[in-house]
Amino acid sequence: MVGRPAVPEVIWARPERAGRGPRPAFSRADIAAAAVRIADAEGFDAVSMRKVAAELGCGTMSLYNYVPRKEDLYELMLDAVSGDYEFPEPSGDWRADLVALAHQARAMMHRHTWVPRLMSPVYGFSPNALRYLEYTLSCLDGVDARFGEKMELIAMVNGVVTTYVANEIATAERSRSLPWSEEQEHAARTGYLISQIATGKYPRMAAGFAEDPGPIDLDGVFDRALHRVLDSFDR
Amino acid sequence: MVGRPAVPEVIWARPERAGRGPRPAFSRADIAAAAVRIADAEGFDAVSMRKVAAELGCGTMSLYNYVPRKEDLYELMLDAVSGDYEFPEPSGDWRADLVALAHQARAMMHRHTWVPRLMSPVYGFSPNALRYLEYTLSCLDGVDARFGEKMELIAMVNGVVTTYVANEIATAERSRSLPWSEEQEHAARTGYLISQIATGKYPRMAAGFAEDPGPIDLDGVFDRALHRVLDSFDR
DNA sequence: CCGCACTACGTACGGTGTACGTAACTACGA
DNA sequence: TCGTAGTTACGTACACCGTACGTAGTGCGG
Incomplete structure (x- = not known):
C-alpha cells in the first residue's frame, strides 16, 4: 500500500x-x-x-x-x-551584497532556465530557501528598517530577478523547440510588427522603433532595473 | 488537408x-x-x-x-x-495615469487569475497589446526621456504588476484545487516553518516572525512596490 | 519472532496535444 | 460557366502524461 x-x-x-x-x-x-x-x-x-x-x-x-x-x-x-548559492560574509555594504546575490541568482537561472517557471511563494520554505532568506536578512543587519520592510525589499529584488531572467530566457529559447530557425521566427514576428506599425495606428511605437538603437544590452537593462529597486529603498 | x-x-x-x-x-x-x-x-x-x-x-x-x-x-x-482595458485621455500627470493603468491591470488579473501565467514578452504583439503599449506611451508624451527609457519604465511597471498579482493569486488559490481545506494547508506549512525556525538556525527570521504584524495588507504592499518603481524613474 | 509498515513495480484509466485521412463545400482562374 | 484547388469539418489513432490500485517482497519495532 x-x-x-x-x-x-x-x-x-x-x-x-x-x-x-x-x-x-x-x-x-x-x-x-x-x-x-x-x-x-x-x-x-x-x-x-x-x-x-x-x-x-x-x-x-x-x-x-x-x-x-x-x-x-x-x-x-x-x-x-x-544549493549552488555561495553566501560570503556580508561586507557591510548591503547594496553591494544584494547586487552580488542577485547576480548569483541570475547566473543560476541561466544555468537552469526552467527555474523562473517554478518560482512562486508557494515553494518558499525548502531548506535552501530558508538559508537564502536568512543570509539575505543578515546582509541587511545594519539597516535601520522594520522586518516587514526588509522582507518587502527582498521580495522586490527576487521579483525583479525572476521577471527579467524569465524574459531573457523566453526570448532566447522561444524558437529552441520549434521546427524552424530563430532567424525565421524573428523575421516572422518583426515582419508582422512592422506591418502593424505601418498602418499608422501606433505612431509613438513607430517613432520609437524608427530610432533603432541596435541590439538590446540585456546585462545593462537588468542592472539598471536592479539598481532602481535598491535605490528606492535607500534613503 | x-x-x-x-x-x-x-x-x-x-x-x-x-x-x-x-x-x-x-x-x-x-x-x-x-x-x-x-x-x-x-x-x-x-x-x-x-x-x-x-x-x-x-x-x-x-x-x-x-x-x-x-x-x-x-x-x-x-x-x-x-480588450477590457479602458484608455481614458491622459491627464498630464503620467504617474497618476500609470498607477491607474496598473490598477486596471491588477483588477483584470484578479478577474482572470490565469493571466499572469501567460504573461511573457513572447505574446507581446497582439492587437490589444499594441493598443495598450501605444496608450502607455501616450501617457508619457510629456516626459523628457528617450524611447528606450520609456520602454524600460513600462516593462518594470508591467513586471511589478504581474509578479505581485501572481503571488497574490498563488497564495489565494494554492489550496483551491487540493483535497483539503485552506486552514489545513496553512497549518501544515506554518507548522513546518515554525518547527524549522525553532531549530535556531534562522535567528533573523525567528526574530522577524516573533513580531507578528498580523495579516498582510496586500493592497498596501502592491501600491508601495508600484510607487517605488515610479519614484525611481522620477527625477 | 511475528506482524506491520515500508519499498518496489506492473497494470490500467482517463486525460492530453495533434498528425493524418476523408468528405463536403465554395470562390477563383480559365 | 465550370472544374478544381484550397478551405472547412471531423473521426480515428498515437504517443505521452499523472497517478490510483493491487501485489509481492523486505526488514525493523514490539
Whole structure:
C-alpha cells in the first residue's frame, strides 16, 4: 500500500528514511539531481515521472514512494539548484551584497532556465530557501528598517530577478523547440510588427522603433532595473 | 488537408477568413471567449483543445483550422481579456495615469487569475497589446526621456504588476484545487516553518516572525512596490 | 519472532496535444 | 460557366502524461 496522504504535507517535514521496511534505494538529492539533469538537457516540459524514474533506473511508480505528487518533485528541484548559492560574509555594504546575490541568482537561472517557471511563494520554505532568506536578512543587519520592510525589499529584488531572467530566457529559447530557425521566427514576428506599425495606428511605437538603437544590452537593462529597486529603498 | 505551417506564423498575421471554402463557423473572438470562459470557471489547466471545441459545439480537430497550435489559443485568450482595458485621455500627470493603468491591470488579473501565467514578452504583439503599449506611451508624451527609457519604465511597471498579482493569486488559490481545506494547508506549512525556525538556525527570521504584524495588507504592499518603481524613474 | 509498515513495480484509466485521412463545400482562374 | 484547388469539418489513432490500485517482497519495532 502506497499510502497517499489525506492531509496536507510539506515534503520537507517527511523523514527521508522511515523506520520500517527496506532501506530506500535513493536519496532525495539523487531524485532531485536526476530531475534537474533532465530539465537542463531536454527542457522543463520533458520532466515526467516516467523519465525521472528511468534516469534513476527504477520503476515509475516507485518514485511515488519518495515524491507523493509531481509538485513535490518541483520543490526538490528548486531546492537542489538553490544549493549552488555561495553566501560570503556580508561586507557591510548591503547594496553591494544584494547586487552580488542577485547576480548569483541570475547566473543560476541561466544555468537552469526552467527555474523562473517554478518560482512562486508557494515553494518558499525548502531548506535552501530558508538559508537564502536568512543570509539575505543578515546582509541587511545594519539597516535601520522594520522586518516587514526588509522582507518587502527582498521580495522586490527576487521579483525583479525572476521577471527579467524569465524574459531573457523566453526570448532566447522561444524558437529552441520549434521546427524552424530563430532567424525565421524573428523575421516572422518583426515582419508582422512592422506591418502593424505601418498602418499608422501606433505612431509613438513607430517613432520609437524608427530610432533603432541596435541590439538590446540585456546585462545593462537588468542592472539598471536592479539598481532602481535598491535605490528606492535607500534613503 | 489541414496544412500545418512549415514556417513560423504569427496568428494575427493570418486572415480570419480565407478566400476559398465554406465560411468559418466561428470567429477568433468566439474561440477566445470560449477558452476564457473555461479558464475562468475551471482553472487554466482545464483549458484543452477538446474542451474548447466542446464549448463551441464543434469537433476537436476543427479547432485546428482556426488555431494552428495550442500556444496560439493562449495568445487569443490574452488578447481577449486585454480588450477590457479602458484608455481614458491622459491627464498630464503620467504617474497618476500609470498607477491607474496598473490598477486596471491588477483588477483584470484578479478577474482572470490565469493571466499572469501567460504573461511573457513572447505574446507581446497582439492587437490589444499594441493598443495598450501605444496608450502607455501616450501617457508619457510629456516626459523628457528617450524611447528606450520609456520602454524600460513600462516593462518594470508591467513586471511589478504581474509578479505581485501572481503571488497574490498563488497564495489565494494554492489550496483551491487540493483535497483539503485552506486552514489545513496553512497549518501544515506554518507548522513546518515554525518547527524549522525553532531549530535556531534562522535567528533573523525567528526574530522577524516573533513580531507578528498580523495579516498582510496586500493592497498596501502592491501600491508601495508600484510607487517605488515610479519614484525611481522620477527625477 | 511475528506482524506491520515500508519499498518496489506492473497494470490500467482517463486525460492530453495533434498528425493524418476523408468528405463536403465554395470562390477563383480559365 | 465550370472544374478544381484550397478551405472547412471531423473521426480515428498515437504517443505521452499523472497517478490510483493491487501485489509481492523486505526488514525493523514490539
